[in-house]
Amino acid sequence: MRVKTYREAIIEAMMLEMRRDEKVFIIGEDISGGRGCGDFEGEAAGGPMGLTQGLWDEFGAKRVIDTPISETAIMGAAAGAALSGLRPIAELMFSDFFGVCFDQIYNQAAKFRFMYGEQGATPLVIRTMIGAGIGCGPQHSQSPYSIFANIPGLKVVTPSNPYDAKGLLISSIRDNDPVMFCEHKSLLGMEGNVPEDAYEVPLGKGKIIKEGNDITIVAIGQMVGITQDCVSKFEEKGISVEIIDPRSLSPFDEEIVYDSVEKTGRLLVIDESNPVCSFGSWIASMVSDEVFSSLKAPTRVLTPPHCPVPAAPNLEAAYLPDLDRIVEATDYLTNYS
Amino acid sequence: MQLSKDKLLDAYTRMKKIRVFEETMRDEFAKGTVPAFIHLYIGQEAIATGVCVELTDQDSISSTHRGHGHCIAKNSDLEKMTMEIFCRAEGLCEGKGGSMHIADLSVGMLGANAIVGANAPIAVGAALKQRVLGENLVSAAFIGDGASNQGAVFESMNLASVLKLPALFIFENNGYAEFTGIDYHCGGGDIAGRAEGFGMPSYKVDGSDFFAVQEVAAEAAERARRGEGPSAIECIAKRWYGHFEGDPQHYRTKEELETIRRDFDPLIIFRQKVEDAGLIENNDLNLIDDELSNQVTEAVEKAKNSPLPNVEELTTNVYEKGSY
Numbered sequence: 001m002r003v004k005t006y007r008e009a010i011i012e013a014m015m016l017e018m019r020r021d022e023k024v025f026i027i028g029e030d031i032s033g034g035r036g037c038g039d040f041e042g043e044a045a046g047g048p049m050g051l052t053q054g055l056w057d058e059f060g061a062k063r064v065i066d067t068p069i070s071e072t073a074i075m076g077a078a079a080g081a082a083l084s085g086l087r088p089i090a091e092l093m094f095s096d097f098f099g100v101c102f103d104q105i106y107n108q109a110a111k112f113r114f115m116y117g118e119q120g121a122t123p124l125v126i127r128t129m130i131g132a133g134i135g136c137g138p139q140h141s142q143s144p145y146s147i148f149a150n151i152p153g154l155k156v157v158t159p160s161n162p163y164d165a166k167g168l169l170i171s172s173i174r175d176n177d178p179v180m181f182c183e184h185k186s187l188l189g190m191e192g193n194v195p196e197d198a199y200e201v202p203l204g205k206g207k208i209i210k211e212g213n214d215i216t217i218v219a220i221g222q223m224v225g226i227t228q229d230c231v232s233k234f235e236e237k238g239i240s241v242e243i244i245d246p247r248s249l250s251p252f253d254e255e256i257v258y259d260s261v262e263k264t265g266r267l268l269v270i271d272e273s274n275p276v277c278s279f280g281s282w283i284a285s286m287v288s289d290e291v292f293s294s295l296k297a298p299t300r301v302l303t304p305p306h307c308p309v310p311a312a313p314n315l316e317a318a319y320l321p322d323l324d325r326i327v328e329a330t331d332y333l334t335n336y337s
Numbered sequence: 338m339q340l341s342k343d344k345l346l347d348a349y350t351r352m353k354k355i356r357v358f359e360e361t362m363r364d365e366f367a368k369g370t371v372p373a374f375i376h377l378y379i380g381q382e383a384i385a386t387g388v389c390v391e392l393t394d395q396d397s398i399s400s401t402h403r404g405h406g407h408c409i410a411k412n413s414d415l416e417k418m419t420m421e422i423f424c425r426a427e428g429l430c431e432g433k434g435g436s437m438h439i440a441d442l443s444v445g446m447l448g449a450n451a452i453v454g455a456n457a458p459i460a461v462g463a464a465l466k467q468r469v470l471g472e473n474l475v476s477a478a479f480i481g482d483g484a485s486n487q488g489a490v491f492e493s494m495n496l497a498s499v500l501k502l503p504a505l506f507i508f509e510n511n512g513y514a515e516f517t518g519i520d521y522h523c524g525g526g527d528i529a530g531r532a533e534g535f536g537m538p539s540y541k542v543d544g545s546d547f548f549a550v551q552e553v554a555a556e557a558a559e560r561a562r563r564g565e566g567p568s569a570i571e572c573i574a575k576r577w578y579g580h581f582e583g584d585p586q587h588y589r590t591k592e593e594l595e596t597i598r599r600d601f602d603p604l605i606i607f608r609q610k611v612e613d614a615g616l617i618e619n620n621d622l623n624l625i626d627d628e629l630s631n632q633v634t635e636a637v638e639k640a641k642n643s644p645l646p647n648v649e650e651l652t653t654n655v656y657e658k659g660s661y
Contacts, residue, residue, distance in 0.1 A: 022469075022470065023469070023470070025465075025469045027465075062468055062469060063469055065465075065468070065500065067496060067499070067500075068492075068495055068496060068499055070492040070495060070496055072458060072488060072489045072492050073458045073461065073489070073492035073493050073495070073496040074496075075458070076455065076457070076458020076459050076461065076462060076489060076492075076493065077458050077459075077461045077462035077465060077493075077496060078462060079458070079459055079462055080397075080399065080447060080458060080459035080460060080461060080462020080463045080465075080476075081462035081463065081465045081466070081469075082462070083442070083447055083448075083459065083462070083463070084397060084447070084462065084463040084465075084466055085466070086462075086465060086466060086469055086470070088462075088465075103452055103455055103489070104455065104458060104459075104489070107452050107455065108450075108452075108455060108459060111438075112448070113654050113655065113656070113657070114433055114654045114655050115430060115433055115434040115438040115440075115448075116429075116430045116433075116434060116438070116440040116442065116448060117428070117429065117430035117431030117432070117433050117434065117654060118431065118653075118654045119429070119430070119440060119441075119442040119443070120442045121657060152655050153655055153656065155656070155661075175657075175660065176657045176660070177656050177657055177660065177661075203660070204660075204661070251656075251660070251661045
């Protein structure tokens, strides 16, 4: 077992792909260490969260490109570069900033393949940080992946652990469509087994984290770990829970969920996005449409309330689904008759 | 520098092809055969041509909603292009783009764009190939005076300047942002001056005069190829017709429209200059006119008689085949 953090796994994936393919480069704010590093000596900072540490030192300023704070120009340039044959990784430091650059993502990059009739691919990865949990407040803590997943042409990935973070990022970089790679800021220090080689975790393939018979819980991103933390509680109550991590939301592994619900007859989705038109509600709707006759209880989606992410620690804690709410929802569904 | 006769004939052909094509599209639109909105490029032929004669197929352009002229100037296949504007299955974009989203990647035409100003960063992205792979190329964004007010354009100029990318910002100042005159919409009124503020050489030229545009485009392209960074060119020209076909143009006077045709016809200006200088015989140009007229008529007839896409194609090309 080779233990690495989620952050190290992400860096390693980029490092390996940049070594493999000279067309892969990274562009974003402060990714080398500020000012393009210039005459700087010593190890470069690699971004405010250290997510690009070591890349400038190995690949230099030609392929690790610091930019002004100009998300529209970054995303648009990355889109244009991808359309022209390069394979950019563009960093959107916090996913909340999509509001200032979404045109380049959803009207441009996501549509090139379709509106240009398959003349070219758009091999673009937008790495972006999502999620609440560390007190960043309303404009640095959101999880807008449901909005991304609503856009045809975009792929959306939500790794929940270091192993998947590396494998999914390698797959995303090799993919020929634009991918919104949603890194959860609360997970950056999470440790786990990360093999040394450049392995792929395929997009569109979910994973059964724990097998069980009484209820299917689909958890997204940070919610996977929070659900795993509830397992001993479930066991105390004699409830056999099956936990599924979809790993990517678009494409989404519908079959793994249908198969599980056919076995358990119950579905709970735990989703960090806001509840209205959330990705979780889409999963629940698909399950109702496709495997209705297997259901022994209504489907349930657990999300934060329909409000922005607050800064106060007690409010933020109340915002996120937690052990008590997950256990309560599970009790409700398993006792439903 | 004196241009060769071949280059002059090539330039005239591109400009005249744009004119004949757009006049034909105007007629077709009036007849109701074109299945979408169109925005005509007539009056601005010298701009696209003056820039694109300085570019190769390896160089890129990104275009606007008024993009037919850029396609032709960048040497797109006329038949496939016409089919696309008629939304046909065999069009450049298989009928899924239409007039406002037409692209021809085979000649570096990275797309018309229906989001005003959004094409500027895309051209900057193509220019990144010089930095990342060391390729010798130039990438030009065509930007209207209306688009010149967009944040995406400012960000693009700044990024290109900071990274010293081989990007050309070609401002087509035709006096109107849709219906709104530049006297109203452009603070300070000086687009070239704004561009200069981003730290790049900036030119203001007569956009009705091919030679004025071509001369500075050549200089800017050379500079970009040498790795010395971006330039901006503001080309002042006239938009002969409405924002879109069918626009009654209540915001313009009859006198204005008449003067335009008399004093600002890029084709007349070109003919006068080459004939006065004895560079090309009048007859050579007339032959080109006849040939183009036939070519365009044929392309339009062929497009109109070719099939629309199959309905099964509705959901194809969204993602790479087999990956979703």
